Structure formats: C-alpha cells, structure tokens
Amino acid sequence: MPELNYALDTFYFLMCGVLVMWMAAGFAMLEAGLVRSKNTAEILTKNIVLFAIACTMYLLVGYTLMYTSSGSGILPSLGFLIGEENSVDAVLAGGDDAPYYSARADFFFQVVFVATAMSIVSGAVAERMKLWAFLAFAVVMTAFIYPVSGFWTWGGGWLSEIGYSDYAGSGIVHLAGASAALAGVLVLGPRRGKYSKNGAIYAIPGANMPLATLGTFILWMGWFGFNGGSELKVSDVGSANNVAQVLLNTNAAAAGGVIGALVLAKLWFRKADLTMILNGAIGGLVAITADPLSPTGLGATFIGAVGGALALVGIVALDKLRIDDPVGAISAHGIAGIWGVMVVPFTNSDASFGPQLIGTVAIFSWVFIASLIAWLILKAVMGIRVSEEEEYEGVDLVECGLEAYPEFIVGGNR
Template identity: 65%
Template sequence: MDQPTIQIAYALDTFYLLVSGAFVMWMAAGFAMLEAGLVRAKNTTEILTKNAVLFAVACVMYMICGYQIMYPGAAVNSYWPGVSFLIGPEHTVATILKGGDDAPVYAHMADFFFQVVFVATAMSVVSGAVAERMKLWVFLAFAVVLTGFIYPIEGYWKWGGGFLDAKGFADFAGSGVVHLTGASAALAGVLLLGPRIGKYGKNGEINAIPGSNLPLATLGMFILWLGWFGFNGGSELKVSNIDEANAVAKVFVNTNMAACGGLLAALITAKFLFGKADLTMAINGALAGLVAITAEPLAPSPLWATIVGVIGGVLVVFSVIGIDKLRIDDPVGAISVHGVVGIWGVMAVPFSNSETHFSVQALGVISIFAWVFITSLIVWFVLKKLVGLRVSEEEEYEGVDMAECGMEAYPEFKISK
C-alpha cells in the first residue's frame, strides 16, 4: 500500500476500534441496570456503586500493569508473561506507520482502550453473583487483583500469544477469556460467601427472592445487547477493506441472531417447566445467546448462529435451576449465563470452524477455569480471613445500601414540616 492508503486505513480502523470500545464501555451501564433490577430495592445503591467503581478500578489497574502483562514485549515463556508496568513508548503512531504494509493499521492506544473495557466486563460478571451480602470494599479489593493480574495472565495465554494460542485454541471475542473468567471468579467467591439469608430453607426449600425493578433489568439487557455489537464486531479489529467490512457485517448479524435464539429458547423452556412466560429467564436467555456466540461469531451461518444461541438459552434455564438445587446462591444467574454457557460457546466453535479441535477447546476451558477459580479462591479466602467477606446479619436484613453507602436508591416520600 502507498502512504496515503496506509494513512486512510490507519485512521478508519483506529476510529472503528475506538467506537467499538465505546460500545463495550456502555455495557457497564447494561450490567448496572440489569443487576439493579434483579436485586431487592434495599440493595440497589450498593450494586450501582460496585458497577461504577469496578469500571474505574479495572481501567486504572489495566493501565498500571494489566495491559503489559497481557501483551508483554518479551514474555518469560508461553505460560508466564512476566510482570511489567505502564504503557510503554512503543505505543505511538510513529511506530505503527514505520512498519509498512505489514504494520497494524490501528493505533496501539486504541487497542489499549478496546482491551481495557473487556477486563471491566469480566469483573462486572462477579458483582451480580455476590450481590446483596458482600462488603463493598472487599469486592473492590478483589477487583484490583482480578483486573490487574488474574485476567491479564490467562488473557496472555490466548490473545497475547501464549500457549493456548500456539496450540490453536479459538476464542474470537472471549466466551472463555472474558465470560468464563468472570464466572469462575464469581463461583469461587460465592462458595466462600454463602447464600443470602432466607434463600434456602432447613428442609431443602428454595425460596424465590424477586428483584425490585424488572423494567430496569430489561433495559439493562437491551443495553448489553447493543454493546455486544462492539464486543464481537470490534474484535474483527479492521473494517478498512471489502473483506473485513463483509466480515464485520456477518459478525453483527450472527451476534444478533444468537441473542434472538437464546431469548426465545429460554422463554419457551421456562413456559414448559413453569407454565408461565418468565421474563427473567428470557433476559438471561438473550444474554446466554450472546455469550455463546462470542467465541466464534464469524464462521457460522446465521442459521447456525441462531442454533448456538438456542442451545445456550436452553442451557441457561436448566443451569439456573441446577445451581439453585446445589444451594449456590447467584441472584442474577451470572454463573450460569457467563460460565456454563461460556463453556458451551467455546466448545461449539469446531462445529462451524473446521480449523479448530474439540480437545484444544477443552484444554482452553480447563486451563482458564482452573487458573481463575484457584487464584480467585485464594484471594477470596485471604480477604475472608483478614476482614470478612459479608456484612453482618442485621445489615443484610436492613439492606446493604444503608450499611455500605448510607443512602437508599428508592427513599420513601417524606413530608417535612
């Protein structure tokens, strides 16, 4: 390519990556609204605080060390990238353009921005699973470790050129690298945290604890759905030629169809099981379809993408029920949506991508889960011993809004004299 052509491609692809990153950042609002709608009114302010602060923590930690760990200049080996700090001087426009035809056609700073919103998404998965009983500052302390160290190391294994990438593990936009990571960390925390008071009876009863605002939860679903076009579409990284533009269009279509398939399948499955159209299951079904297609949104036909979403939608309903029967309390179904269906998304890749193998995909699932679950369990355990994970019983009854934040999301109307 001549210099003017390189510059046009550079500008266009950089802009595309930045806009896609902005869409993924908007998913933070989706998680906040979804979780605020699915918790009780007395816990709304605290869950909103978690979602706002975790985003800032993720960005700061990824700038300090996460990005350089995930994309090291010179890794120690294919398993351990080493530890380095701050974004280096190599992330400049001049470095990119000097590379000629083979150089990346987008700014590395744009890549940092696109990657940092992904790590925030992984941490957002955790907040809903531990809702309504975990101390705010303990959660934020864990966020520092996950976003700064745990996530970047397993991210390096695939996206940074580590051993999973060398073996041919495929995960286009992160069914495993992002979503399974968040769910694995959440599972470790929930197991040590324990269920909410009153969730499970002494005789094996499972008591439903409805959310406070289903309109808000539904809005959160649609915001996440919209953001996912940046999540998957942006992961194509380029749009500056005909082939790449066509690929991005296909990714958008497949992402949308998987969400539709997941929503319909979850709704129909819930109708057969419960006799009613369960909105919360439909919401989680749409998200399950999105998680499932994230590992490979380019190779499938739109019909197969829909089927991938359908299977994800059915899986999430049975997973939510099964996890409840195991007395693992997950208020928003995050472990099912992002963990169980994340595994399905990774394992579904070889059905449409003949260059991948089930054994390698399974290795990726096992590696990511083992690393994140074990390291997260250690961190949660240390925090539990040092300061405790959950609020007091009295604070949980009254709601963590007042205990942790000193304000209510829905204060009663009071007449002042």
C-alpha cells in the same frame, strides 16, 4: 492510503470500545433490577467503582502482563503502563508488520473487556457482600488474575500456541468472570432466607423488572462492539464483510437465546419467566462470542438458542446445589461460555476439540483457584460478608448511607 486506513481502523476500534463501555451501564441496570430495592444503591456503586478500578489497574499493570510479555510460556513478564504509541514511520512502512490501528485504541478496547469480566462477579455476590471486600478483589482480578489467562490466549501464550480459538472471549472473558464469581459465592454463602433447612428453595424477586429489561437491551446493543470490534479492522473489503457477518450472527444468537429460554421456561414452568428470558438473551450472546464469524445466521441462532436454554438449566441446577446467584451470572456467562467455546469446531475448520477443551479447563481452573485464594485471604483479613442484621436492613444504608428508592424524606419546616 496507509494513513487513511490507519485512521479509519483506529476510529472503528475506538467506537467499538465505546459500545463495550456502554455494557457497564447494561450490567448496572440489569443487576439493579434483579436485586431487592434495599440493595440497589450498593450494587450501582459496585458497578461504577469496579469500572474505575479496572481501568486504573489494567493501565498500571494488567495490559503489560497480558500483551507485552515475550515468549509463549505460562508466566507473563511483569511491567507497568502501556508503552509507546505507534510512529508515523512504522505506519507508512507498510507490510505485514506495520500497525493498522493505534496502540492506545487497542488498550482502550481491551480495558473495557476486563471491566466486563469483573462486572460478571458483582451480580453473583450481590446483597450480602461487603463493598470494600468486593473492591479489593476487583484490584486483584483486573491487575493480575484476568491478565494472566489473557496472556495465555490473546497475548500469545501457551494456549494460543496449541491452537485454542476464542474470537471475542466466551472463555477468556465470560467464563473467567463466572469462575471468579463462583469462587466468591462458595466462600460467601447464600442469602439468608434463600434456602430452608428442609431443602426448600425460595424465590427472592428483583425490585425492578423494567430496569432489568433495559439493562439486557443495553448489553445486547453493546455486544455489537464487543464482537464486531474483535475483527480489529474494517478498512478492506474482506474485513468489512466479516464485521457485517459478525454483527448479523451476534444479533441472531441473542434472538435465539431469548426464544430458547422462552420455550424451555414455558415447557418447564408453564410460565414465560421474564428473568429466565433476560438471562437467555445473555446466554445466547455469550455462546456466539467464541466465534461469531464462521456460522451462518441460522447456525448462530441455533448456537444462541442452546446457550439461552443452558443458562436457564444452569440457574435451576445451581439453586438445587444451594449456590445462590441472585442474577444468574454464573450460568449465563459460565455454562453458556463453555458451550460457546466447545461448539467452535463445528463451524470453524481451523479449530479442534482438544485445544478448546484444554483451554476451557485451564481458564476455569486458573481463575477459580486464584480467585478462591484471594476470597479466602480477604475473608480472613477483613471479612467479606455483612452481618445478619445489616443484610436484613439492606446494604444500601450500611455501605452507602442512602437508599435508591427512599419512601420517606424528612425535611425541615415548610
């Protein structure tokens, strides 16, 4: 049976990776819906190109940094490409050390995670960042910044050694992406017209709420692969039951996030604010990602509800601090991510608060500081912000030479 189990677990792992890859479409649709129409083509360009860059840089450098380094230290080993595939003899040997899925399947699943972390950044810096500066940062983030903290945790590094627990990446993926986004937004500054000199905050509505809602549903669906695949196998009764519990809890937390954000928005704003509800769903999903296995269904609903409410609170708080995040990514992925990591010990007796807190601080500090340095270098070397005139006209025409929603098409004689 080892060969059959190996084939089944490999197939399961690959299909979960496909679901996570589909999240790239979700981020693209969500962000395209929440920016103004004049910036839509550029945000879509960012999303498809960042995915390609993440896949390439993680293949060349990132995966080796994160997973094939030896020891439990702070600095990983430098290497290239992803090594050899598992042999038939290794599979048939059995035992605890025998591989139970393809090494290539592992790479494929992990590469879509690094793309997810980078996708978080694109929405936060939308509508005023130069395309090529963003893509240059994507190279650094996916080849080096993310893999280093990933080595500390999933790669067997020092955070793993002290007992940091993060099942599918509330901190490792989502907080990391939000930390890089926060650094970029602080260097970039807010969109023009967002804040007045007298302290007023002006809403800048997105262009397409149906598209944003579709993007959220796609992310919700893709999250089943994100969390379900992190069980790593499905070929025995225990693992199959775990996968079922993970998917149940993932769905329950998303629902809880929607309800938490809806109720808080109604109490706070007297309106059922759709943008807050969408971010609430994502906040709930992010919150449960640190441990979607241990809680009961009702426990997962509560964790998600708090995550959704925190995403809303974070969006309002960042606005008051004049930190402009057009899609709410820093709050939904960062603040909800911290909540998700820190709530793990309440439902998982194998986790404790000390390592969780150390891991949260370490991931945020590393990614934020490294990203801040990278953003500042890019600002000095090539500039990261479009001109005031270009921002007014929209970055679609400036960066891409076309509009996503052209109002007039001038053709030849008919």
